[in-house]
Amino acid sequence: MQVQADTSLGTKLFLLRALKNPLRLGAVAPSSRHLGALLARYTIVDDFSPIIELGGGTGALTRALINTGLDPKLLYVIELDPALAAYLKSALPQVNVIHGNAAELDQILPPEVIGKVHRVVSGLPMINIPESIQRKVLESCFKIMAPGGAYLQYTYSPRSSIDAKAYNLKKKRLGTIFRNLPPATVWEYTKAV
Template identity: 40%
Template sequence: MIHRHATVRTHQDASAAWLFFKRWLANPLSMASITPSAPSLSRLMAEQITRGPDEVVVEFGGGTGSVTRAILEAGVPADKLYTVERDPELADYLRRHYPGIHVLEGDVADIRAMLPDDLKGKVGTVLVCLPMILIPAEDQGRIVDAIFDIMPPGRAFYSYTYSARSPVKRRALSLKGRRVGFTIANIPPASVWRFWRE
């Protein structure tokens, strides 16, 4: 017997994969992969979250919601999740399929302007679901500076990569970083990195 919930989830996953592939065709460098993150990678990212009761989580690059779903399933309330997505079609998809979350449409480097003023300094964790390794060092710097401006001192952000090396230029950006997880079940296999400033 096939449950209706499983059928709906399968249909949603198929439509998400098709939309993701279409957006990849339109702009391959901004997507990096032709498929959304696998559940194993999404869970690995969500497991890194640190959040106090009055803090929110920010996700960079919501896409079709693979990591978004894992964040919610990890127990983060929908109203405590802010997802940034630059692509209007993907942003609209997130609003329709993940009601209750805050979808911010724009460039992640502008997060300080997009996030409500009362939440600056109350971002527990930032999960970066972007191909950082393909982003020039200067633009990486703008993104990283914006991340640390919205988090309390001493916090870290997380980013995944399909490469064997760090997705972020640590030395140039005065960052400390280490690999905190790896999954072979993703296509392609992926690592999750933690980055912080002393």
């Protein structure tokens, strides 16, 4: 299935919410399709496992995942901002949108999803998130993932925005996309044994 690119209404809404809460949004524009394509390549691992997206915004990455072939019913998008969550629900009704906090992922996901997730993909602005909340987000993600699962994060710094060692994780750089505003680097984190 293919979904249309975001409308100018979505882009305006993103800007308005970013002006209202710049630290929470952590970006000036939705992700480009080039970043979406790189993330989708590493996120879709099979045709049946649920995928979690943290920080859906106006759905730029959500659309890239669907347009790369992911069944929207397998996608669970968590968004903290009430206006953005409402927008996502109306713009992408096939997707499971949850208005909630990524730090409480293990409590807000439907029980049937828990333990079946192989990838969590995150657009959360980790650089602006206090260490104690980062820990809750990561702990909660690895609690709901299947063994061997990976957490993917993009960041606008060439460096990892997560101190992997502090959370007993291994990190791997998957690539940098310059055709994004601003350029973004994608990292993969897995449990260190």
